[in-house]
Amino acid sequence: xxxxxxxxxxxxxxxxxxxxxxxxxxxxxxxxxxxxxxxxxxxxxxxxxxxxxxxxxxxxxxxxxxxxxxxxxxxxxxxxxxxxxxxxxxxxxxxxxxxxxxxxxxxxxxxxxxxxxxxxxxxxxxxxxxxxxxxxxxxxxxxxxxxxxxxxxxxxxxxxxxxxxxxxxxxxxxxxxxxxxxxxxxxxxxxxxxxxxxxxxxxxxxxxxx
Numbered sequence: 001x002x003x004x005x006x007x008x009x010x011x012x013x014x015x016x017x018x019x020x021x022x023x024x025x026x027x028x029x030x031x032x033x034x035x036x037x038x039x040x041x042x043x044x045x046x047x048x049x050x051x052x053x054x055x056x057x058x059x060x061x062x063x064x065x066x067x068x069x070x071x072x073x074x075x076x077x078x079x080x081x082x083x084x085x086x087x088x089x090x091x092x093x094x095x096x097x098x099x100x101x102x103x104x105x106x107x108x109x110x111x112x113x114x115x116x117x118x119x120x121x122x123x124x125x126x127x128x129x130x131x132x133x134x135x136x137x138x139x140x141x142x143x144x145x146x147x148x149x150x151x152x153x154x155x156x157x158x159x160x161x162x163x164x165x166x167x168x169x170x171x172x173x174x175x176x177x178x179x180x181x182x183x184x185x186x187x188x189x190x191x192x193x194x195x196x197x198x199x200x201x202x203x204x205x206x207x208x209x210x
Contacts, residue, residue: 008142008156009163016164025124026168028089028195030175033112038172040114044121045168046161051126053157056135057150077127083203085120089196093189 022045030038125131143152 004142009159011138012160013163013167016160016167021124021128022164022168023171024195024198025085025121026171027175028085028192029117029120030172031192033117035169035172035176036114037112037117038175039169040117041121042165042168042172044118044123045125046121046164047118048122048125048131049157049160049164050154052131052135053139053153054150055132056139057153079203081123081127081203083200085124086196086198086200086203089192090200091196093193093196 022042025045026038026042029041139153139156142156143149
């Protein structure tokens with residue numbers, strides 16, 4: 001059991017630190033609203049993990065995996081949401097900002113709204129069918145069938161939650177420390193453009209992936 005838990009911690013840490021959609025969203029939102037935006041976006045992402053763990057444990061994910069219509073609909077919803085976020089980032093990249101970044105402005109990022117950060121983080125993870133497949137394939141390897149599956153799944157997900165929050169908050173802090181560079185008009189628009197294109201690419205890959 002101890003070896004199994006150690007293996008889980010190593011695997012989930014490596015998977016958490018691997019750049020992906022969560023990383024892109026945290027970086028994007030941190031450049032928009034500072035470390036608080038990145039933190040609450042990460043919190044939304046990580047809260048959605050418990051939803052996936054619960055679905056996996058009670059077997060609802062199995063229904064999705066065996067229903068082409070349900071799974072296809074989830075894929076389209078997730079892809080559409082990612083592409084919508086990407087479109088907004090691209091819009092920010094091509095629009096000229098009328099703000100003048102004085103020394104005082106550089107001390108702060110732009111607009112921050114806690115509800116928006118939580119919602120964007122939660123939906124980007126909750127509507128990602130790859131996360132459902134991941135939890136269906138990954139968690140059962142570390143669950144003892146002789147014990148309640150839901151309790152074990154939630155316990156393992158709590159570890160994932162802590163690791164992901166620590167990593168993504170650290171990432172947001174590093175991004176904020178580089179704000180003097182990131183908030184330069186050309187750099188910010190370039191970053192918005194790159195993250196926007198990557199989000200739209202993730203969305204397209206969700207549509208096409210089988």
